[in-house]
Amino acid sequence: MPDATPALLMYAAADVARVAGDHALRHFRSALAVETKGDGSPVTVADRGAEEAARGWLAARFPHDGILGEEFGTTRPDAARRWILDPIDGTKTFVRGVPLWGTLVACVAGDEVLAGAAYFPAVGEMVCAAPGEGCWWNGARARASDVASLGAATVLTTDPKFSHRPDRRDAWRALEDAALLSRSWADAYGYLLVATGRAEAMVDPIMGDWDSAPLLPILEEAGGTFTSWDGRRTAFGGDAVATNGALAEAVRRTLHGT
Structure with a gap:
């Protein structure tokens, strides 16, 4: 979809975050083997399976786009547009049974972020945004506070x-x-x-x-x-x-x- 609008990319980011996050949720609070990666951070079958689910969704709908994922690296690095995936942000939180972990997805062109989504399936919260399209939290407009002190x-x-x-x-x-x-x-x-x-x-x-x-x-x-x-x-x-x-x-x- 080379001519995808900002709104379409925002909704796509939310959709792929939901696909990956719901996959990870199936493993939440289950007995998981926890491995340690080279950088010292933990990883589980839930992280890898969630990223695979996201990659499959993107391959079917944006086959010419690149992908950068935390668990499986880069696909099509020369693509003009790419998707950046964090299947479980907060794996240490996830493996301890705390529900404040999320799935993060961005669509970018160069250093410009075209759309972003963050989905927290264990607490039922989704936020997504694209430049000029607003920020949306579970379907309602999201706004930062006006606290000035x-x-x-x-x-x-x-x-x-x-x-x-x-x-x-x-x-x-x-x-x-x-x-x-x-x-x-x-x-x-x-x-x-x-x-x-x-x-x-x-x-x-x-x-x-x-x-x-x-x-x-x-x-x-x-x-x-x-x-x-x-x-x-x-x-x-x-x-x-x-x-x-x-x-x-x-x-x-x-x-x-x-």
Whole structure:
């Protein structure tokens, strides 16, 4: 579908996220063997099966597009348009029986994200977006909060120990000290909470492309911001800071101690 509209790509991203997420859900809270990948992260048959389901769906409908998936790498790397898949974002959460894991899907052309979707099947939440098409949460328009004081904000992260980037641990502590509330167990669910007005900021010190690519249009179309830690508007920065619109500068100043 070379001339697919932004709306069609948004709905396609949501559909493929649902296919993969529902496949993973069938394994949730079951006895699974957990393997450790080369980067130290866990993987299960649920991750691999969910990505295979997503790849099959895309091959049938977008046969000329490329695919980058966390578990099976790159297909058709020279394609003008590609799909980026994270079949289970939050595998550590998944294997512990906590329902805040999700499936992430982005459609991109170069560094431009054409559409993104994040599906959380264990809690029944879907959010999807495309530039100019809005951000949609279970069929209703999603909007970030209008909280304008960091002292009234809820801030989130995945790992408060910042195990992968201990050099940024003090930055997180400064942010949570300035905020009203701080919470973890977040993974991609934290970005959903910001996009839907239930939290004001979510930060991660390290992100893969499959973690971050869907999130930029979701946050921006909801009225929020999504950048790298150094403030660049990018879906491929290797880390992430998401905020509502009102607190973008305050969050970044706090993280950088300025």
